[in-house]
Every structure is written in C-alpha cells, then in structure tokens.
Amino acid sequence: MGFLLASLRAGIERALRNAVTASGEELDLPEGFAVPAFTVEVPKDRQHGDFATNLALVLTKPARRPPRQIADTIVRHLSLAGTQVQEVSIAGPGFINFYLDPGWVLGVLGEIEAHGENYGRSMVGGGRKVQVEFVSANPTGLLHMGNARGAALGDSIASLLAFAGFNVTREFYINDAGHQIENLALSLEARYLQAFGQDVAVPEQGYHGEDLIETVRRFIALHGDRYLAAPAGERREALVRFGLDEKLAAIRETLEQFGVTYDVWFSERSLHDSGAVRETLNLLRERGHLYEHEGALWFRASAFGVEKDEVVVRNNGVPTYFAADIAYHKNKFDRGFQWVINIWGADHHGHVARMKGAMAALGYDPDALEVVIMQLVRLYRGGEIVRMSKRSGQYVTLDELLDEVGKDAARYFFVTRSADSHLDFDLDLAKAQSNENPVYYIQYAHARIASILRQLEARGKEMPRAEDVDLTLLQEDAERALLRRLADFPEEAAQAALDLAPHRVAYYVHDLAGLFHSFYNAYRVLGVDEPLEDARLILVNATRIVLRRALDLLGVAAPDRM
Template identity: 40%
Template sequence: MHYFLKNKLSEALKKLNYPQIEIEVEIPKNEAFGDLSTPIAMEISRHLKKPPRTIAEDIISTIDRDIFEDIQIAGPGFINFTFKNNYIFSELSECLKEEEAFFVQNTGKGRKIQIEFVSANPTGPLHLGHGRGAALGAALANILREAGYNVSTEYYINDAGKQVELLGLSVYVALQKLFGKEMELPEECYKGEYINELAKEIYDLYKNDLKDKSFDEAGDLLIEFSYKKILNDIMKDLEDFGVVFDKWVSERKLYHTGEVQRTILKLKELGYIYEKDGALWFKSTAFGDDKDRVIIKNDGTYTYFASDIAYHKNKIERGFDELINIWGADHHGYIQRVKAAVQALGMSPSQIKILLVQMVNLLREGKPVQMSKRAGTFVTLRELIDEIGADTTKFIFLTRRHDSQLEFDIEIAKRQSQENPVYYVQYAHARINSIFEKADINPEKFSGELFNENEIKIIKKVLMYPMIFDLSVQMREPHRITFYLQELAAMFHSYYHKYRVVSEDSNLTETRLCLCRAVMLALRHGLKMLGVKAPEKM
C-alpha cells in the first residue's frame, strides 16, 4: 500500500514540475485521519515558498481517485488517504498468493553491510546488556538480508591488553588459595564464582607445574587458558541464544600480523599522527573530536584505540558500503573518535552507524534482581536463558528501542497470559494454526463483501506490515516489528473471542479463513525476522 501511494505521489510531483524530494508516508495515529498520510506538501513548501495547503490541493487534483474512498487535507497541510475496500481485498488476495514474499521488496540491491555486535571482552560471562545487543544485532541482520542487503556479522574479540592480563591475575590469586596461600585480590581484578571455577580447572590440569610459580612465570598460561575458556562459553551461550556470527576477529591477530603498526604508519603518512610528551597522538580534532587521542603511550604500550583504528581499517579494506557497530551505552564518548579515525582512513562518516544499547533492569515481581551466583555482580545471559528460554528473552529485549531503558520482569516473562508479550504473539500464531488443522483454505473463493468492519481493520493492519518492515530496514530498528506483532496479535485475539471462524456457512468460513491465513503469514514473518520461533502448538 505505501509503495503504491509513494508511486502515485511521485507521478503527481512530475506532472506538477515540483521538486522530486524523498516522499515520506506514515500511518496516522488516529484512524479517523485515514489509512495513510503524507507531509509532502509541507516539505515542498520549503522549496517553493508556497502555502502547503495550496500545494496539497495541487497534488490531490492530479491523483486518480479510482482506488481511494477519500482524500483529505488536514492541519497545516497533511494529505490523508483512505483506500476503497475493493483495493484492500485485491491486496489481500495478492498477499495470500505471494505469501511472505508479499511483505518485502529488494531495497538493499546487494549493498554490503557489516554488523559488529556483542564483542564482549572474554573476561567474564555475558551480561544482559550483551544479550540485548545480541538480540538487536541478529534481528537487524535478518531484516537487512531479507531486504536484499549482503550482510556480514562479526564479533571482535578483545583478547589483548590490560583486561585479559587482569583476568589472568584474578585466576592466579584464586589458584594460590587452592595451593593454601592467601593473596589479596587487587581492586581492579575480576570477582565471581567463574574465577574460582577457572582456577579449579587449571589446578586439576597443571597443579604440579604451577605450584611455586610467580605470576610473571605463570601468567601467559593462565591468561591463554582463561580467556579461551570464557570465549568458548560465550560462543556456546550465543549459539543457544540463536545468535551466530559469520566471522570472529582477534585483536591479538591484528598485532601479530602487523596490522596495527601498518595502520599507524599510514596515518602518519597522511599527516594525522604526531609525537608529544613521549607519546604518539592521533589528530582526531581534525575531524570534529573534542581532543586528540593517544595511540601509543609514553611507556611504549598501545592504547585500545590503536587496535580499534586498525580493526576499522581492516573493515574498510573489505569493501563494505556501510558499517554498523552495536555498543553498550557506556561507549558514548567513544563514538566521535572512531568516526574521526574512519574519516581519516578515507571513509565517509555517514557510512558508519553506531547504535548504543542501554542496560537492562532485571526485576522479579517488580523488585530489582542484582546479584548472580556465578558472576558475582550481575545476572548472566545464560541464567536468564535457562530460566525463561531464548525466544522469550530475545523478544522482550526487542520490545523497546535500543537506546531506551528496558525493565525486564522475569515472573511476567514466565506467565502464559496477555501480560507476557511473546507468549501473546506466539499463541496467536498457534491458535490460527489449530484452526487450519480442522479446515482447508481456498484463497480464490473468499468474498470481500462478507467482511465486517472489524475484519477490514485487521486486513488493513496486515497490509501495513510491509511498511513497518520497510521502516525497520530504513531506520535500522527491529523493535518496530515487535510493536507491530503485539498490536496485530491483540487485534486477532479480540476477533477470535468475538467471532466464529469455522461455521456452517461455507462462504463465510472461507472468507474468514483467508483473513486468518493473512494474519498468520504476517505473524510468522515478523517472528522469523526477530529470530523467534512461530510455534504450531502451545
């Protein structure tokens, strides 16, 4: 519907010799304002210096009204469109013929996009913020691939530097306790039962070799064993969460292959590296950053930013048209320096999009849950998956825009009721599936004249899904699909309780089965995009 309207508006602009601007179409919040609306007249008025309502009248005068029940101008110049029922029924017929292909168009046309997400330091279990980022990244990859983009997903492993050294030191201290030696754990070290578990594994494997070794002597082994074990656990947690990556990139490898050093040399040749106070600095202020950034400290050690620049150079050289980084909200201050580095290396800053994910506030019956037995300071993604399942966790993570706060009540998520959003949506799909176990459908036989007002509203809702999907792709926001699915499921459940789908009236039955089939197709496709199962029974 929205593509059809956009084409009609584009034709109108050509006939009027108006500027060919990008046409925005939206769903009015108040259904009294029609099925679709556009602010195009107000946009064009900025170019032509004409009153928007006059422009709106000009546009309306050129549009063939054959498929529109009504076209109205509202407010300062919005144009509201209401489609005729015959057009609605013909679109429903197309949906039933094309099935899920009806909902998408190839807008990506093979453009290459890389999405880097999660990328948690392999120094401890994944927390809920990582899980929310994982759900977002995987769903975003799904919808972009469905829209015709060539998508590559990637996890960047921070397996070099101070954090993994602190992991090794934390395990060393725990190991000394197993040897009967008491050592004080430095404040910045990692805590939690998982550290003791790592120490016990190492003790069982290497106790005779490590008993009298200092950290300088044993550190490399402890670091290597510990971070690899944690990384394997992270991989398993993500796999069980239904999130897989096309590529895993090691920070260590960037150093071992000389890529970090070559990147610094390239920036130096471009004039963006200088020395000051014994350190090497990247001239990020040349690209809008508030200050220049150290990449090699005065003691000769590299900052994390140095390897991050090399990693983004590596991405650029792989020929992606767009880079999407999904980070925790605490990385907000890092955005400008990374964009500066990307620009210095020859990529437009508009080609990199950084999505910040807010943390999750976990509740149980409305009360905060803060502690984990295993991690010590936070509830792990694994604990949540084990208690309520991957589908429920993923769906709820996607019920809010990524940069807004999310409250997640475990007990509500376990309920089989309207309060639990994923159950409510999945149950709508299963409920329709149970109808089709008892009845066949013939899409050629439905009669539009038999649809009542409530049914036409549901059909229109189904026909709006391609627009919701398209907006999710354009805005890089999968949560729009989650909102839509909840609304469609609520409409269907209400309908199901009010009307009997299968009855003695064969024509009415066939018509209502077609309605149910269309709803089922939209629910199934939306859930698939979110990486959530569409169960046949519940």
C-alpha cells in the same frame, strides 16, 4: 518493494507528479520544473485517510502562494485512474488526504499466499555489504544483561537488514589483548596458587567471579601442579590461554542457546601479531594526524570536532585499546563493508566521535560507520530491582536468565524498546502464562490459528486458495482492521531495517496479535457458511504466516501449541 501498499503509494505519487506538471501554468511554475521531494505516507490517525501528502506545503516557495490554494489546484488536476482512490480531501494547512476503496485491502491475502514466508522481503538494501558487530564481550567472565540486550538487538537488526536485501555479516570482536587480559592472567594465577594452599589475593582490579575458580579446577584436572614451579610468565600464559579458550567456548555456547550465531569471530590479538596496528598508526602519522607529547603518541581527534585528543601509544611504548580499535575499523572497511554497524553500551558514548574522526583521518566516510548506543537494563523480580555487580561476581548472567524465563521471552523483552531507552525487565512478567505477558499473548495468537488448521485437517478439508474464494465476504470491522495491518508488514519491516529499530517489529507483531484476538473472540472461523468459512480461513492463515515471519525476525519461536 512490489507489495500492495507500496504499489498504491507509487501510483498516488505518479498521479501527484503528473498533476503538478498539469498545474504548472496555473501555479506559475517554470517550464521543466523539477518537483522537489515530498512524502506520501500513512497518517497516524486513519480518519485522515489511507494516505496523506505534504506536496502542497513543499511547493509553497516555488509557487509563491498559500499551500491550501496550491493543494486545491493540484486536486483539480489529479487523474486517479487505476489508483483505487475513492475520495480526496484537503486538510489543515494544505495536506492532501486520500481515501481508498475499502476493498483494496483484500488484495493483501493473495499476496501473502503467493509469497508465503517471503512476504515482506524486499531489496531495499540492493545487496549492499553490511557488517553488524555486537556483544564483543571481554572473554574474562560470563555474559551479563548488557551483553544479552546487545545480542538480541544486534541479531534482530542483522535479520531485518538481510530481510531488506542487504548482504549482512555478523561479527564478534574478541578482546583477547591488552590490560584486561593481563588482569585475567593475574586473577587466574591467584586462583591457581590458592588451589595449592598458597595465601595469594586476587588483584583488586582483577576478576573475582566464582566462574574463575571453576576454570582453574578444570585447568588443574588437565595439568595438575605442572605450572606451580614454572616461571610466572609461562604460568600466566598457560592459564590465560586455557581461560580464554574456555570463556570463548562458553560465550559461543550461551549465545547459540540464545539463538545468536556469528559469521566471523575476529581476534584483537591478530591485529597486533599481524602488524596491522603498527601499520595503521604509521599511516595516520604519514597523514599528519599523530603527534608526540610527554613521551606518548596522540591522535589529533580535535581536528575532527572531538573535544580532546586521544593517546594511541602510551609513554611505555604500548598501543592503547583505541589504537587497536582504529586498526580494527580500518580492517572492516578494507574488507569491503559499505555500512559498518556497531552495537555499543552507553559507557562507550564518548568513543563514537573519536572513532568516526579516526575513520575520516584514514580517508573513509565517517558516515558509513553507525553506532547504536544501548542503554542499561534493570532487572526486577517481585517489584524489586535485582542488583548486579560484575566485579564481585554477583550479577545475573545470560545463562541464568535463559534458565529462568527462556529464550523467547528474553529475546522479545530486550527489543521492545528502542536501544537508546533504558529497559526495565520484569522477570515475573516474562514468565507469566497470561495475556499481560506480550510474548505469551503473541505466541498464543499463533497457537490459536494452528489449532484451527489442525481442526480443518481433522475434517479432511484442504486450505482453500484465495483466487477461488469470495473474499468480499470479509466485511466486519475486525476483519478489515486485521487485513489493513497485514498490508503494513512489508513497509514496517523495511523501515525497521533502515532505522536499525527492531522495536518497530515488536510493536507491530503485538498489535497484529491483538487484532487477531479481537477478531477470534468475536467471530467463528469454522462451522459458519462454507463461503464465509473459506474467506476467514484465508485471513487467519495469512495472519499465521505474518506472525511467524515477524517473530522469526526477532529470534522468537512461533509455537503451534501452548
């Protein structure tokens, strides 16, 4: 990655590999021995050093001796020149711990100053083409909390992947075909006929939300009673086309207010109209993966480790949603995506293995398809669960959430936990202007730094440059802790991208804000001796840059005033 922590790690890895080579005869290793994969990582407990390695443990089998004995041999042959390692120790079953010269962290300030907003950006992804498909809500109603969590997760994952050097495409799959669209047409028709006094009920399996009444009102304002006497098929087609266009426009507008924009809006209907679904089924049939049973066409999912086979064409000749979904995922790989990522709700869990099996049947690498399963969201207000029911139209919408707590709190709260964990969203906490609200706490740290910089500007003083400042004056524990955490950011961001885990960045930025608040509450920045003031200005400005960048990856603003 080229950043300080990665460079230090790489130096220690090289020294360890050289030490194994130098220890080869003593450890009875064969000539030309290839060192197996090992880790050099930052210990969770910093008392165990700045880095620790399991190298001695992975050499136990080839060296045929206890790992502590191997570790002792490696340490005796270590050449650590240029690594900034000050001390080495052996701990536990044979871990080797490295303690760096405490001054190493000062180098991070020059790095942040040099890279600015690009500090932490890497090429881990190597330009690999990645598609992130998320939300993809049925355009039959308003966006709800599950959609909202999916939007925050998907967009943050896409941002992290782009920051880590992947070529990312954000995509929304429009479910504008199939049974749910038929139900939407029938529901709109019922509301349309009701508006003209006819006693018609919305189908039980239809959509009962109040928003459809408003859609029909707007349709009538445009077309009047023109479709009242029209054939039912013509009336439903006109209503559903109008409804879909309106719902999609509303979804797009809401998501943009949530800070989410897409590169591609892909229509399910286009797969049917273009013949892609039929072509995909024909290809599966040619490869021997389809068979007929009781008048329906089935995919041999069981051949790919799935519990049971799956219908792809019903006995009435109509393709299932699964058939269209197979064609859609084939289309993704045919467009050249090397890593296809879907954000799906927990109710789609059983669909994952079937889809991977279908991709394998078509000749694609099933491991190139990765599905992030997202658990449910529970909303709380006043300590009570806010009940949601999409069918009755009584669920809390994303629009309502944005009106109540705003984009920043919503975006942050949705990514504070891993996708596979249930999320309790406390509406009262999200609105609180206090340190208990993590969003307020983080943004307040940024605003405090911005206030310091405004005071500096009011004095007519420019921000000093790191190379002109004696950074060794930053000796306090609070300063060093802040420096150490700033150095972690490049690896935190890269790992969060690879793990598809934006909650790692949410934890990181909250921790960084906490370290800044601790420093700020204990020490003055302005008004101390000028050399120390300059060093602390460099430190707080670096913290501002990283706070802003980390928040941006999560789609959260970094305000200069609170």
